[in-house]
Amino acid sequence: GAGVSQTPSNKVTEKGKYVELRCDPISGHTALYWYRQSLGQGPEFLIYFQGTGAADDSGLPNDRFFAVRPEGSVSTLKIQRTERGDSAVYLCASSLRPNQGTEAFFGQGTRLTVV
Amino acid sequence: DQQVKQNSPSLSVQEGRISILNCDYTNSMFDYFLWYKKYPAEGPTFLISISSIKDKNEDGRFTVFLNKSAKHLSLHIVPSQPGDSAVYFCAATGVRADKIIFGKGTRLHILP
Numbered sequence: 001g002a003g004v005s006q007t008p009s010n011k012v013t014e015k016g017k018y019v020e021l022r023c024d025p026i027s028g029h030t031a032l033y034w035y036r037q038s039l040g041q042g043p044e045f046l047i048y049f050q051g052t053g054a055a056d057d058s059g060l061p062n063d064r065f066f067a068v069r070p071e072g073s074v075s076t077l078k079i080q081r082t083e084r085g086d087s088a089v090y091l092c093a094s095s096l097r098p099n100q101g102t103e104a105f106f107g108q109g110t111r112l113t114v115v
Numbered sequence: 116d117q118q119v120k121q122n123s124p125s126l127s128v129q130e131g132r133i134s135i136l137n138c139d140y141t142n143s144m145f146d147y148f149l150w151y152k153k154y155p156a157e158g159p160t161f162l163i164s165i166s167s168i169k170d171k172n173e174d175g176r177f178t179v180f181l182n183k184s185a186k187h188l189s190l191h192i193v194p195s196q197p198g199d200s201a202v203y204f205c206a207a208t209g210v211r212a213d214k215i216i217f218g219k220g221t222r223l224h225i226l227p
Contacts, residue, residue, distance in 0.1 A: 033214065033215075041219055042119075042121075042204050042218050042219045043159065043204070043215075045214040045215065045216070055213060056213055059214070091158055091159070093158070098213070102147050102149055102164055102208060102215070103161070105161075106158030106160070107158050108156065109156075109158055
């Protein structure tokens, strides 16, 4: 596709449930980033993939959060035992070259609401 | 501990006038500074950046100024247009540029 695509655009889930958020990066982009934006805050870094491997996962808040990118393209962010505090917009971005976060293109985000 | 700070949550400017958005940072190891623009229900869009070795970068109506000694940068938009109404995020990266640290954003309203 022409841009970074994230699905679903909105997700409502019950506390304690498991959710998966999907990101389709721009074709050919080797680097992929996940960010989380809570209300009134700026985007907060979660994890960065270079190809298939997670080069930096220092932003994941706890072990309920996990992300994969098995074939170096599509990525899935997985959240177990969701809590109300996980409610936020989850943003995915991709860039052509690794370590070029300055040229990252963002998707429209997935708005997650935990009730 | 916020490394990138935008202390003004909102700003209103008359159309045609200059908009000045401010940003402060605490980490002297930042290598690049960026401004992103965000409309509702869309992801952030890159606007302009500046390397830490420069003090000014200009792109059309947008100019970013960097004052390293004060750990301060600003974005100037002149003349301001209605389509400039959006949330503006100040951000920074280190030498590796593998993650971007964002401020909380400033909502800019351009008044007719």
